[in-house]
Amino acid sequence: MKLSGCNLPGIIVMVIVMLSSSSTSAITNFNVLNFGANPTGGTDSTDSFLKAWNAACGTADSTFIYVPKGRYLVGPLAFKGQCKSSQIIIRIDGTIVAPSDYGVLGKSNNWFSFEDVSGVSIVGRGTFDAKGPSLWACKASNSNSCPSGATTLSFTKSNNIRVNGLTSLNSQMFHIVINGCQNMHLQGVKIVAAGNSPNTDGIHVQLSRNVEILSTSIKTGDDCISIGPGTENLWIEQVICGPGHGISIGSLAKDLKEEGVQNVTVKKTVFSNTQNGLRIKSWARPSNGYVQGIRFIDSVMKNVQNPIVIDQNYCPHNKNCPGQVSGIKINDIVYENIRGTSSTPIAIKFDCSVKNQCTGIKLQNVNLTYLNKAAQSFCSNVVGKAIDLVRPNNCFFLSSQTLLKTMKLSGCNLPGIIVMVFVMLSSSSTSAITNFNVLNFGANPTGGTDSTDSFLKAWNAACGTADSTFVYVPKGRYLVGPLAFKGQCKSSQIIIRIDGTIVAPLDYGVLGKSNNWFSFEDGSGVSIIGRGTFDAKGPSLWACKASNSNSCPSGATTLSFTKSNNIRINGLTSLNSQMFHIVINGCQNVHLKGVKIVAAGNSPNTDGIHVQLSRNVEILSTSIKTGDDCISIGPGTKNLWIEQVTCGPGHGISIGSLAKDLKEEGVQNVTVKKTIFSNTQNGLRIKSWARPSNGYVQGIRFIDSVMRNVQNPIVIDQNYCPRNENCPGQVSGIKINDIMYEDIRGTSSTPIAIKFDCSVKNPCTGIKLRNVNLTYLNKAAQSFCSNVVGKAFDLVQPNSCL
Numbered sequence: 001m002k003l004s005g006c007n008l009p010g011i012i013v014m015v016i017v018m019l020s021s022s023s024t025s026a027i028t029n030f031n032v033l034n035f036g037a038n039p040t041g042g043t044d045s046t047d048s049f050l051k052a053w054n055a056a057c058g059t060a061d062s063t064f065i066y067v068p069k070g071r072y073l074v075g076p077l078a079f080k081g082q083c084k085s086s087q088i089i090i091r092i093d094g095t096i097v098a099p100s101d102y103g104v105l106g107k108s109n110n111w112f113s114f115e116d117v118s119g120v121s122i123v124g125r126g127t128f129d130a131k132g133p134s135l136w137a138c139k140a141s142n143s144n145s146c147p148s149g150a151t152t153l154s155f156t157k158s159n160n161i162r163v164n165g166l167t168s169l170n171s172q173m174f175h176i177v178i179n180g181c182q183n184m185h186l187q188g189v190k191i192v193a194a195g196n197s198p199n200t201d202g203i204h205v206q207l208s209r210n211v212e213i214l215s216t217s218i219k220t221g222d223d224c225i226s227i228g229p230g231t232e233n234l235w236i237e238q239v240i241c242g243p244g245h246g247i248s249i250g251s252l253a254k255d256l257k258e259e260g261v262q263n264v265t266v267k268k269t270v271f272s273n274t275q276n277g278l279r280i281k282s283w284a285r286p287s288n289g290y291v292q293g294i295r296f297i298d299s300v301m302k303n304v305q306n307p308i309v310i311d312q313n314y315c316p317h318n319k320n321c322p323g324q325v326s327g328i329k330i331n332d333i334v335y336e337n338i339r340g341t342s343s344t345p346i347a348i349k350f351d352c353s354v355k356n357q358c359t360g361i362k363l364q365n366v367n368l369t370y371l372n373k374a375a376q377s378f379c380s381n382v383v384g385k386a387i388d389l390v391r392p393n394n395c396f397f398l399s400s401q402t403l404l405k406t407m408k409l410s411g412c413n414l415p416g417i418i419v420m421v422f423v424m425l426s427s428s429s430t431s432a433i434t435n436f437n438v439l440n441f442g443a444n445p446t447g448g449t450d451s452t453d454s455f456l457k458a459w460n461a462a463c464g465t466a467d468s469t470f471v472y473v474p475k476g477r478y479l480v481g482p483l484a485f486k487g488q489c490k491s492s493q494i495i496i497r498i499d500g501t502i503v504a505p506l507d508y509g510v511l512g513k514s515n516n517w518f519s520f521e522d523g524s525g526v527s528i529i530g531r532g533t534f535d536a537k538g539p540s541l542w543a544c545k546a547s548n549s550n551s552c553p554s555g556a557t558t559l560s561f562t563k564s565n566n567i568r569i570n571g572l573t574s575l576n577s578q579m580f581h582i583v584i585n586g587c588q589n590v591h592l593k594g595v596k597i598v599a600a601g602n603s604p605n606t607d608g609i610h611v612q613l614s615r616n617v618e619i620l621s622t623s624i625k626t627g628d629d630c631i632s633i634g635p636g637t638k639n640l641w642i643e644q645v646t647c648g649p650g651h652g653i654s655i656g657s658l659a660k661d662l663k664e665e666g667v668q669n670v671t672v673k674k675t676i677f678s679n680t681q682n683g684l685r686i687k688s689w690a691r692p693s694n695g696y697v698q699g700i701r702f703i704d705s706v707m708r709n710v711q712n713p714i715v716i717d718q719n720y721c722p723r724n725e726n727c728p729g730q731v732s733g734i735k736i737n738d739i740m741y742e743d744i745r746g747t748s749s750t751p752i753a754i755k756f757d758c759s760v761k762n763p764c765t766g767i768k769l770r771n772v773n774l775t776y777l778n779k780a781a782q783s784f785c786s787n788v789v790g791k792a793f794d795l796v797q798p799n800s801c802l
Helices: 008-018 046-057 102-106 133-140 414-424 452-463 508-512 539-546
Strands: 027-031 040-044 062-067 071-073 077-080 088-092 095-097 110-115 120-123 127-129 151-156 159-164 167-169 176-179 182-187 190-192 203-206 209-219 225-227 232-241 247-252 261-272 276-283 290-304 306-314 329-342 346-351 358-370 376-380 382-391 433-437 446-450 468-473 477-479 483-486 494-498 501-503 516-521 526-529 533-535 557-562 565-570 573-575 582-585 588-593 596-598 609-612 615-625 631-633 638-647 653-658 667-678 682-689 696-710 712-720 735-748 752-757 764-776 782-786 788-797
Touching (some): 046 062, 276 290, 290 306, 346 358, 638 653, 653 667, 667 682, 682 696, 682 735
Parallel strands (some): 071 095, 077 110, 088 120, 110 151, 120 159, 127 167, 159 182, 167 190, 182 209, 190 209, 247 276, 290 329, 306 346, 433 468, 446 477, 494 526, 501 533, 557 582, 565 588, 573 596, 582 609, 588 615
16 A cells, blocks of 8 residues: 555554455555645535545445545535445545535535445544534524534445544534444544534434444533434443433434334443433333333443433423323333432432333442432332442332331241342232242141142132232142143232242152143242242153163253243252253243252253243342253343353353244343353353254343353354254354453363354354453463454453454
8 A cells, every 4th residue: 555645554453454354455545635625625625525435436446535634625425335345444634624604514414424335434533523603603593594404424324334533523413323324333533512502412323233332532512422213232332421411312202103222232431511321211202112121331420410310201392292101111221330420419310101111120339429418319100129239229119118017927937038028019019918828728848748739729829819929838848740830810919938848759750741840821920939949859860861761751841931921039949950940931021039050060951041032031149050051042032131140060151052943033132241150061152053044143241251161161153063963064044243252251171262153154243352361271272263253352362363
């Protein structure tokens, strides 16, 4: 490359990255000066810029457009796509200025518009100066003659776009808009406008997938970042906001039919003197839209009016919405490590829809103050929970205090269950509670006789009662065979507390010929808690299978939930299950915490917890030792949160096997956090059969994992084909995208610590490694990559092969 008038060292890195996939291609260079651009700003350079674009677009080589230092007077421009060149890098080191007459831009929707383009990178230290203040002054005068104004930089229906290092100054309207795009990366951008400038959103994203906004500073008069309908897989990190209106999802519900917003991560942000911090906002109107799978992590608030806010009753000037309620469904929103100061007394405000309450809201390690004193929180129509320190005191469960005064539980340990009942029955605090003890139905606590029928009778009694109900299994040993607890109960809340040990029959065939031991089907509002144990006596069946006898039954899952909602499992132990320990199939809103799972490391098919076709599942503070996957994640799993799980022995935490079927639901929005793997076959695995499939995996976050002597700490295997049966010669159709591995550290028991063996037909894309440190025998480990596209951030050892 020989570029006249440009700083070669400053662009080398960008060219290496942007053109890495075509390093042997020719690079054709275009300088706008050669097309007549005037670097003094004395004459209009609009046509010169367009000619340079058309020349680059019409060239089959990778192309480089250069805007040297200087001032360039440029009017509205539309850069059309469908180019011959697959890579166009535009480096701007000069300042592009708008005409002094604000009407020239103001009557256009956009200043620089990129439409239907692919592989375009706009880099450099240049500036777009839209000269917005004159138009803002016109609007402030309430004149009817003011034009709407133009967005400075607009991308529509475009893919594989990079924006790096530029400044947008005083945009008339929005600074940057990303609309209907995929695979966009913005980094090191600087956005500046007055705090009172109208509608000058910094970056607006809508109808777009796989967008990253990193290391960006935004000072403006509206939202620093606004997130509209149809946004999926958005990652925002190290953004400084202020002045401005914060980072906002919405406004939503402008239209009845509207795409949802999902899988958004906002991390390491600072808000200074802003109107809002982290906001979700919807009009009070009917809509089929939704917001789910949102992670707000590690934010600092400095004198922010509304640090944390959900507003589903937005109706400015009481026009077009009075008397209506928002139809937007908001679920699975996490606020973690949010700290700082509020400039108003109410630092946390959840003002949700009376028709569609906010659910799955989590506050963890939140510390917000007002004038060096405790701030306040406000909740309306919201269901959630607080974890660890939360200040101000959360307002989720204040309506449940009456429970503690009204409960009278016979034959059970009252102190041990008060907290659980407090949470589980919070939505029905004035309901009566009817109690059932299995002993009163004939259960034998010595294990001498079968108690199966007694347990079923206790369930049927609880299920047939309109009150909230409490089923108690005292200490003792209870011999119980297969049981199916059918749903459609009159009671909306059934708490089962198990303090005893439930043991399977000695004859493994009694359970082994059933699919499940304890099966809950079509239930809702069931909680199973306590310090009890399910002992399935699996070793005898495992020994039968090890003998290769054809007479061995398949075996039973210990605890199965099918088509059930609002399920809680807390504190129990599953010992030596014949097959899977716990299965969650076709369920919503399931919470597992403090569970202990134990089986031999060589026990066959004893997955600890299996989740499939389910939404909004949490697995927290759980210990799993087993002979197969500690946690296996099947098709149709969405919004799964796994945290503080220890695994080993076992096969790790695995998404898959997928691609068993041609038509298969995808897996998306899974977070695996604060996990420890000890002497396991795998750590963090994604696995698919080498078969055709329309399935996918996207929006996966593996964060803060410790590996101790793990065979495959990080692995994607899309060529799974045991014994070369039913798949030889085929390739996986599973599409894997947007997978993040962050803060993964420890030791591998094999030389290859990172293995990405992806499909030749559907390469893995959007793979990110950040702060990964894995060694083998106190030396550097290795990595292996096949058919994968991604990037590494910060320290990554072994050296990334992406």
